Amino acid sequence: MQPRRRIPASTPALPAGAVPADFAARVVAWQRTHGRHGLPWQGTRDAYRIWLSEIMLQQTQVSAVLAYYARFLERFPTVQDLAAAAPDDVMAAWAGLGYYSRARNLHRCAQIVVAEHGGMFPREAEQLAALPGIGRSTAAAIAAFSAGARAAILDGNVKRVFARAFGIEGFPGDKRVEDLMWRHAEAALPDSGIEAYTQGLMDLGAMVCVRGRPACLATPAVCPLHDICRARAEGITDRLPAPRPRKALPERAVTVLVLLHAGRVLLERRPERGIWGGLWSLPEIAAGPAEEGAHPVAETLARTHAQPYGEAGRALPGASLSHTFTHFRLQIHARCFAMTHIDDAPAPQGAATQAQWHAVEALHGVGLPAPIRTLLDGMVRPTLL
Numbered sequence: 001m002q003p004r005r006r007i008p009a010s011t012p013a014l015p016a017g018a019v020p021a022d023f024a025a026r027v028v029a030w031q032r033t034h035g036r037h038g039l040p041w042q043g044t045r046d047a048y049r050i051w052l053s054e055i056m057l058q059q060t061q062v063s064a065v066l067a068y069y070a071r072f073l074e075r076f077p078t079v080q081d082l083a084a085a086a087p088d089d090v091m092a093a094w095a096g097l098g099y100y101s102r103a104r105n106l107h108r109c110a111q112i113v114v115a116e117h118g119g120m121f122p123r124e125a126e127q128l129a130a131l132p133g134i135g136r137s138t139a140a141a142i143a144a145f146s147a148g149a150r151a152a153i154l155d156g157n158v159k160r161v162f163a164r165a166f167g168i169e170g171f172p173g174d175k176r177v178e179d180l181m182w183r184h185a186e187a188a189l190p191d192s193g194i195e196a197y198t199q200g201l202m203d204l205g206a207m208v209c210v211r212g213r214p215a216c217l218a219t220p221a222v223c224p225l226h227d228i229c230r231a232r233a234e235g236i237t238d239r240l241p242a243p244r245p246r247k248a249l250p251e252r253a254v255t256v257l258v259l260l261h262a263g264r265v266l267l268e269r270r271p272e273r274g275i276w277g278g279l280w281s282l283p284e285i286a287a288g289p290a291e292e293g294a295h296p297v298a299e300t301l302a303r304t305h306a307q308p309y310g311e312a313g314r315a316l317p318g319a320s321l322s323h324t325f326t327h328f329r330l331q332i333h334a335r336c337f338a339m340t341h342i343d344d345a346p347a348p349q350g351a352a353t354q355a356q357w358h359a360v361e362a363l364h365g366v367g368l369p370a371p372i373r374t375l376l377d378g379m380v381r382p383t384l385l
Contacts (some may be wrong), residue, residue, distance in 0.1 A: 017165070020228055024190035024197050030224035031200030036207070038296050042199075047121035047146035048079045051109075054138050056254060058223065059156070062206070062354070068097050080119055082110040091367030098370070101118040104278055105133025123153040146199045149156040153198055154178070159207025163241035164209060167230030171242045213238075249324070253331040255258055256282035256372075257302060258379060259309055260316070261339035263361065264279035265380055266309055267368075268356040275325065281359070282334070282376075283309075283349055296333035303337070309348060310342035319379045322373040333377055 036042070041053035041247070052072065073280035075093050076082040082090070083339040083348065085108060094103035109132045113121055122128050127166050128139035137158075154162075159172040162181050170177035180242055208215045214222040214237055217340050223229070231237045259266040267280040285305045287293050296302075297316055306312040316336040323330050350383045360380050361375070 007300070013180055019187045023165075023188050023225070023228075026224040027200040027204065028193045028196045030188065031196045031203055034207075034222075034306075035196075035200055035203040040066070045146050047142060049073070050145045051121060051134075051142050052106075053108055054090050055133060056097065057103060058138065059099055064097070066093075066318040078119075079113050080122075084108065087267045087278060088367060092365055093367075095279065095367040097374070099217075100275075100279060100369075101102050102133060102271065108132045109134065110263035112224070121146065123149060125141050125149055137296065141198060141202075144194045148194060150189055150191075150194050152182065152189055153201065154181055154185050155202070157209075158201045160186070160211070160241055161201060161205050161209045161225075164214070164231035164237055165225050165229050167234070167238070169242060171244055173244060177242075189282040205331075249327040251331065252264040252328055253293070253333065255285040255287070255296045255302065255304055255333045255335060256375070257285055258282060258334050258336040258376070259306055259339050259342075260336070260360075260380065261310065261342045261357070264359055265363075265365070265376065266342075267355075267356060267358050268348050271353055276372075279367045279369050281287055281369055281372050283355070285335070289345075295331065296335055299335065305349070306337055307357070308343070309346045310339045313340040314336040316377070319375060321371060321375055330371075332371060332375060334379060336379055 039053075041049050044050065053065070053069060055073075056069055070095050075089070076085060085107070087104075087200050088245070090107045093101055094100065094106075097103075105285070111129060112135045113119060121129075123143060125136075125139040125143040128134050128142050129136055131139075137153045139153050140149075140153045142149050143149035144153070154248070156172075158183055159178075160185050162168060163172060166184055168177065168180060172178055172181060198246075204223070205224075214223070216226045216229070216232055218239065220226040220232075226232060229237075233238045257266070265359070266283065268283050269274045270279050270281050272278050283305070285297050285302060286294060287301075296318060314337070318334050318336055318339055320331065320333045323332060342357065344357065346355040346357075360376075365374065368376070
């Protein structure tokens with residue numbers, strides 16, 4: 001652990017747990033001059049567009065969201081369009097953005113807003129938080145930006161700002177620490193200017209009070225809180241917020257089946273719950289007792305697993321890739337066969353809800369998990385050339 005480094009004593013640091021009277025005013029003034037103002041979901045009171053952006057921005061960087069946001073709005077310009085869409089169309093528009101439960105909740109939420117709220121999003125944060133996929137912080141942001149409601153946010157960026165400014169120790173995911181942050185968030189709310197304050201907190205966390213080396217260490221004046229920040233005063237910005245307690249990331253492995261016939265590939269829809277819920281993917285093969293969990297499984301076992309879908313001909317080159325989720329790392333291995341005969345209406349295996357042959361050239365319009373799309377792009381297209 002690095003020793004604490006104090007900056008000059010002339011810089012007043014916050015007393016532990018205190019929220020200074022001008023905290024919000026500092027954030028508002030900074031945001032109006034230095035914050036972000038040109039994002040496509042800014043400058044509107046349209047709750048649909050604001051809601052969509054806030055859901056997409058959950059655990060996802062702005063740079064990754066921009067293109068998806070534009071395409072999604074082009075495909076579903078209103079909440080009524082989204083509510084009326086087929087689940088496959090929604091998942092296809094979301095595919096690649098990750099955290100797919102967000103897309104399922106997005107669709108369900110749109111249907112509820114249309115059916116129960118006349119197509120109008122509630123204006124109060126408490127009512128918004130009752131809708132699928134909208135938590136307390138997201139509800140507050142939507143209410144603030146769409147209706148000027150006075151409500152506190154506490155997303156990942158804001159937690160980092162609060163941990164450093166108020167000297168809050170501990171991992172923010174711990175309930176005790178999070179509850180303390182919520183108390184600070186409520187206490188810091190301004191009486192007016194809630195939109196600029198809310199956006200300012202987000203901007204500070206994304207642009208200045210970043211992970212690693214915050215910008216204030218090089219140029220203190222870039223942060224409106226630099227002279228009242230406890231972490232900076234005590235030289236512990238590298239320790240706050242405290243990281244998630246480390247655990248070894250578990251490794252898992254799976255073998256998937258790539259079956260090709262006449263320019264088509266067999267896909268199975270994933271069950272609604274679990275990873276990649278509701279997306280189309282490749283059939284998975286469980287390792288038999290003889291393999292003792294080894295992957296990729298033997299070619300003979302893969303051929304046996306292919307039998308319900310038709311007759312497997314020659315084996316084609318396989319492939320492997322690794323994909324890291326939040327809580328584990330998955331090694332994906334593929335066994336590939338050219339089918340000499342197929343069942344045009346195959347029954348799904350395992351927990352899949354549907355099996356279907358899809359034209360390879362039309363896969364761009366299918367909701368596929370990003371690693372499965374990468375696997376298919378690397379294996380199937382060269383095979384068909």
